[in-house]
Amino acid sequence: MVIARLAPRTRAALICLKIPSLCFAEYEDASLSSWVNKERFQGYLQIDGFTLYELGETGKLVAIAIIDEKDPTEDSGRLKTLIQRVAKEYREHFNRDFQFGHMDGNDYINSLIMGEVTVPSVIILNTSNEQYFLPGEPIETMEQLVQFINGVLNGSAQANGGDGFIQRIKRVAFDARSTIMSVFRSSPMLGCFLFGLPLGVISLMCYGICTAESDDGSDDMDALKREGLSDEEEEDEEEEEDEERQRTAELEGPEDEENEEDDAGEKDPEEKKTD
Template identity: 55%
Template sequence: MAGRRSRAALRLCATVVLLDVAFCKGFVEDLDESFKENRKDDIWLVDFYAPWCGHCKKLEPIWNEVGQEMRSIGSPVKVGKMDATSYSSIASEFGVRGYPTIKLLKGDLAYNYRGPRTKDDIIEFAHRVSGALIRPLPSQQMFEHVRKRHRVFFVYIGGESPLKEKFADAAAELIVYTYFFSAAEDVVPEYVTLKEMPAVLVFKDETYFIYDEYEDGDLSAWINRERFQNYLTVDGFLLYELGDTGKLVAIAVIDEKNTSVEHTRLKSIIQEVARDYRDRFHRDFQFGHMDGNDYINTLLMDELAIPTVVVLNTSNQQYFLLDRQIKDTEDMVQFISSILDGTVEAQGGDSIWQRLKRIVFDAKSTIVLLWNQPVASCCGTSL
């Protein structure tokens, strides 16, 4: 009797799960060749996928949740998916070159999503890009609301000017990454000191920084450099994104599960340098920590003992390893300064020798991976 009740309960749970999946799928439209003509009056968030793609299958339940939530909050953005292998000509027109590719289509513009494939991050992207490129901040209350909600955002302060035109151009290019606002001078908090108007500011790390054309160069390039917080928890995806900033990335490589003094000390030292020496290093360095050394080992083709610090130049694949014992913040500052003045020798790079080394390393890694896999018989059981 108890067994029958258990089986009935399991069947009920399975039915609920299937209904839930079907319910979520109902908010994602399957798109075909008619989409090209029918989409023009709407804003669309589209997943271009391939049926055989493992990453696409992993994204599917997340995508269904995105569709459900966008519908439930009354978003004007429609959510769809297209089999890019069946409708390859349409996918090609939208610049799809890999799977899955997520794009927000708004009029004649197509914005690529390059963030983490989580429901919240994708929805945040859709909200940001589907709205106005530059959003007005009409009051101090609205300014404070934005400051509490966004870790990094950019504000233009002033009237019409060539700088505002450059700000609009930068927003059109970089809206996929960050938020852009405009405000009158009396909306800005009293703690903000402006030497001249108009001005562009970035608010982050519980403070603000003003764009200086003579020191910072091109406005779009400055915004691209400043769109990250100064200290980050770094993973492989974020490290790739940081490569666009042109900055060196100083990372404490630690084991976050290890609570020993050495692991926590190195992380704290990097955090202190990022906070207390920002004015000295922010144009050249991004700071953070990474949990575990597996990704770094693959990147450097080396076996790094942790905890340690590595400084990466993601533009040319060079890196710098500690040449001294790090006891305190001053030791770290000296190490970073020696990288800037060229007294620490860079390793790695993209020379022919390094490329050959990469080929050998990748081949060896593949062989080790295959060797460690269980051998399967024709019946699917391991020998």
């Protein structure tokens, strides 16, 4: 590495690495640290989850060839070679905006995009906003790969994912589903205990609440029925009392008439004597 301080009036620093295309010559207002951060990785490298996190700090888009190194195929070897050639032959065009590499397997990418990527395939990730780009057709030639990368740069390629509100909700649901599935795959008995016990307790609580409400409702109905029956009984009793009063009145009526006749008969002789 060669570092040379230019004329004091220009206030610029010149840095040239062994590769001639890697030179920094910017004025004092520019950020030298950001340039160093972007150029601290090789043009092409093997990528894993940790490396992808580190690449996110550079602000570059990451073009990845998804291959299976345990079961290499002709298509996997061709995609890997194409990515390497683009990283080398088109360095001056794409080095400022892209980082190239390959990843073994698609498990990490599937969890990252909440979907499934076929193996082998090419994907471009924007780690700053969690967007990703997939080619519309399988990449088979260098021209197709370069056209796909240029489409991402000029905005013509369709972007998927993102960090919006809906995507965050999907992320929470996807992470919960993935956690549950991983627990059941690793230990089915433990998964049944961890998730079955709380569900059973909640079910019992709901059942208890529902039955308690129904019991209270039945008690209220019984009370209303009892009140209705008591009112009817009171009415029946009042009617019976009225009937008894009427009967007694009817029975007392003839007796009073007989008593009046007897009194009248007793008075007549006396009246006769007085006469």
